[in-house]
Amino acid sequence: MTAFSVPLPRCLAAACLAFAASASAQTVTLTELPTPAGYGVAGVANIASDGTVVGTVYPSGEVVRWVPGEAPEVLGGDTYTLDNVMPFISRDGAVTVASNYFDDYSLAAPGFWLGGTDWERASGMILTWSTPYGMSWDGTVLVGGGYNDPPPGQFAPIVPWIWTLPSGQQLLDLLPGTSSGQAWAVADDASVAAGFIDGGGVRHGARWDAGGPAWITDLDGERVGQALACNADCSVIVGAGIDNAPAGVAHQAWRWTADEGLQYLGTVPGGDPSATYYAFESTGDGSMVVGSYFTIDPMLGALNRGFLWTRDEGMQDMTAWLAQHGIDYGEGFSDLVVNAITPDGDLLLINGTDADYMRQRAVVRIVPGEPVEDFIFTDGFEGFGPF
Numbered sequence: 138m139t140a141f142s143v144p145l146p147r148c149l150a151a152a153c154l155a156f157a158a159s160a161s162a163q164t165v166t167l168t169e170l171p172t173p174a175g176y177g178v179a180g181v182a183n184i185a186s187d188g189t190v191v192g193t194v195y196p197s198g199e200v201v202r203w204v205p206g207e208a209p210e211v212l213g214g215d216t217y218t219l220d221n222v223m224p225f226i227s228r229d230g231a232v233t234v235a236s237n238y239f240d241d242y243s244l245a246a247p248g249f250w251l252g253g254t255d256w257e258r259a260s261g262m263i264l265t266w267s268t269p270y271g272m273s274w275d276g277t278v279l280v281g282g283g284y285n286d287p288p289p290g291q292f293a294p295i296v297p298w299i300w301t302l303p304s305g306q307q308l309l310d311l312l313p314g315t316s317s318g319q320a321w322a323v324a325d326d327a328s329v330a331a332g333f334i335d336g337g338g339v340r341h342g343a344r345w346d347a348g349g350p351a352w353i354t355d356l357d358g359e360r361v362g363q364a365l366a367c368n369a370d371c372s373v374i375v376g377a378g379i380d381n382a383p384a385g386v387a388h389q390a391w392r393w394t395a396d397e398g399l400q401y402l403g404t405v406p407g408g409d410p411s412a413t414y415y416a417f418e419s420t421g422d423g424s425m426v427v428g429s430y431f432t433i434d435p436m437l438g439a440l441n442r443g444f445l446w447t448r449d450e451g452m453q454d455m456t457a458w459l460a461q462h463g464i465d466y467g468e469g470f471s472d473l474v475v476n477a478i479t480p481d482g483d484l485l486l487i488n489g490t491d492a493d494y495m496r497q498r499a500v501v502r503i504v505p506g507e508p509v510e511d512f513i514f515t516d517g518f519e520g521f522g523p524f
Contacts, residue, residue: 163505165462170498173201173209180220181498184477184486185230188500192488193218200224200235200250203498213254217245217268221417221429221476221488225272228480232276236268247279247300261305267298270321270332274369274480277301278327280309282319295319297334297345301327312336312350318343322367322374329371333363342376342391355399361391366418368480372396373423375416382413390414390428390446402426403452405444409433414444421480424448427455429474443467443475443487455487459501466499 172179173194179201181192190203193216200212216224216235224235237248239258247269248256259279267283279300287293294317297309311318311334318334333340334350340363342353352360353374364376372395378388388411389401404410409432416428426446431439443455455475456467466487467473473489485501 163503165459165464165504166502167459167464167466168500168502170203170500171209172496173211176201176211178496179209179498180496181486181488182218182221182223182476183226184479184484184500185226186228186479186481186484187230188484188502189226189230190486190498190500191224191226191233192498193220193224199254200233202226202233211254212250214248214250214256215239216248219268219270221474222270225269225276227272227276228274229276232272234269234272234276234279247281259300259306260302261300263306263308264296264298267306269300270319271323271330271366273323273325273327275325277325278323280320280323280330280332282317282332297330297332299323299327299330299345309345310349312343312352318350319363320345321363321365322371324367324371325369329367331364331367331371331374331376336360339379340377341379342374342393344371344374353393353399355386355391355401359387361387361399362413364393365416368419368421368423373419373421375419375423375426375428377415377428378413380413388413390416390426390430390444392416392419392423392426392446394423402446405430405442405452405454408442408454416446417474417476418478420478420482425478425482427475427478427485429476441472441474443473443489445475445485464501470497 176194178195181190184190188205192201194201198216200214203209214235215238226233233250235248245266246262247259264283265285269279269281271280282295284293284295297318297320298306300306315334320330320332323330330345334343341360342364343350344353362377362379364374367374374393382388386401391401393399412430414430416426419426429441434440446452459466469492471490476488477486487499489497491497
């Protein structure tokens with residue numbers, strides 16, 4: 138286990154002094170996460186309920202973990218990664234999984250961290266190349282996409298799969314007329330998975346349950362973009378808009394619930410109306426969703442910007458939302474994504490690149506307060522309170 142001598146305080150002094158503020162009945166703080174000593178670049182991907190964060194250091198591709206109150210710890214792993222998505226950590230922080238190479242790069246499979254810098258390949262894998270794109274909240278189920286090496290001169294489509302320890306890797310069915318797809322989210326009991334199936338060159342959201350695969354559609358019956366995450370039982374699923382979609386709502390991120398069906402999440406006030414939105418994760422009850430959207434810079438092209446959506450306040454730009462709470466963070470960044478949120482909505486994870494193209498990482502903590510009584514309105518309007 139790699140240890141570093143410089144401890145990580147729970148909240149950096151500068152961040153605490155400059156970034157702590159109250160708004161209505163909640164307090165918001167931002168804690169920046171340092172790059173591990175001896176490494177130049179690090180990105181973050183997921184967060185456990187206690188605030189433990191996992192990510193990747195570059196260029197080595199090793200997994201790194203930030204435990205609150207401790208120095209960042211490099212966990213090793215011969216990984217390949219998808220920024221903002223992997224590695225994964227269970228909500229209780231007990232399970233860490235990455236996409237690893239094994240057997241001298243002759244195969245790729247999910248790897249479970251055993252401690253120190255030791256990793257173990259997931260058992261029962263049947264595909265030569267398997268990438269995990271999602272893990273259940275309790276860490277017992279994995280899903281992803283993969284393929285076997287095709288004969289020379291032939292193409293192997295990527296197919297969706299699900300993995301559990303008792304059953305190993307199993308392939309998920311595709312819909313008639315389709316040949317590829319990926320699973321990105323799964324319930325703790327493995328009864329429901331979500332992701333996408335390629336429908337005519339477009340990643341359309343799909344859901345798998347005991348009845349097999351089905352398209353995820355809006356209330357008008359139109360297919361939506363790919364699913365990216367779900368809660369513990371997949372009764373809430375969130376996903377992305379469709380790239381290059383025509384005018385309308387198809388480019389917006391969305392939230393699907395078993396009780397209400399699909400809801401488009403809208404656009405950031407003042408944002409590019411054609412921007413594509415990506416919902417990375419939601420709270421357990423679906424009342425808060427985080428993700429990103431892009432803006433067009435005349436010099437730099439498409440740049441990611443983070444968002445926070447809430448059931449009460451709708452779609453909000455993350456940098457602007459932080460500024461409303463007295464936190465100056467993200468303005469001038471060339472890239473900023475809110476890629477994870479804890480089930481209770483208390484912690485949000487930010488992955489970004491500042492104006493100098495240096496990678497930055499931060500955890501935002503929302504502390505609800507007591508409901509604020511309304512002493513101003515006398516005409517039936519509600520006062521302000523926590524989410």
